[in-house]
Amino acid sequence: KCRLVLLLPHGYEGQGPEHSSARLERFLQLCAENNLQVCYPTTPANYFHLLRRQVRQETVRPLIVMTPKSLLRLPEASSTTEELTSGGFQPVIDDAKADKSKVKRIIVCSGKVYYDLDKARREETAIVRLEQFYPFPAEKLKEVFAGYQNAESLIWCQEEPRNMGAWRFVRARFEAIKGHMSFDYVGRVPSASPATGSYAIHGLEQAKLVDEAVSI
Secondary structure (H helix, E strand, O other): OOOOEEEEEOOOOOOHHHHOOOOOHHHOOOOOOOOOOOEEEOHHHHHHHHHHHHHHHHHHOEEEEEEEHHHHHHHOOOHHHHHHOOOOOOOEEEOOOOOOOOOOOOEEEEOHHHHHHOHHHHHOOOEEEEEEOOOOOHHHHHHHHHOOOOEEEEEEEEEEEOOOOOOOHHHHHHHOOOOOOOOEEEEEEOOOOOOOOOOOHHHHHHHHHHHHHHHO
């Protein structure tokens, strides 16, 4: 038991395979009996509150943080002073932009792919951010899903290949809480390599998965 924090570069930005993946799936395989925290924050405020919680919380356990390099310089990935000085860490961030009465599809994602999805969003979709994988915030997710009474489908969207990332970890957990909604995966096809290493191919893959995720 310790308060160790690992900040691991993770995010698909068109670079080589080992620049892309911190092997999220391997850390998630280690999670059991409340032994770890594995998080993927998307805002400075949530990252700050995550680190603050790590120091202050009574439960002592390591914290694994996926940290995309591109979010350091992305204007959209910013927080107000008020967001930093008040509130706390949010394991799930609901979609503040969506008209809940019109939403037919809920996309759940983590990390930097949120900002790609946000740029391509459509009126019928909501984009919910899972900021903490483990301990899995099932009750909070159920609370968020309950706010979308007209939603018909639930999508897990990730940048990683299907055989990597969080898909195998979240699949059964989402099946248990999805309610009446259908549930499916959107992301890269299974691959032996964490990333293609070709910027051109990376761009095509990224555009395809974003378009598929937001399409009704």
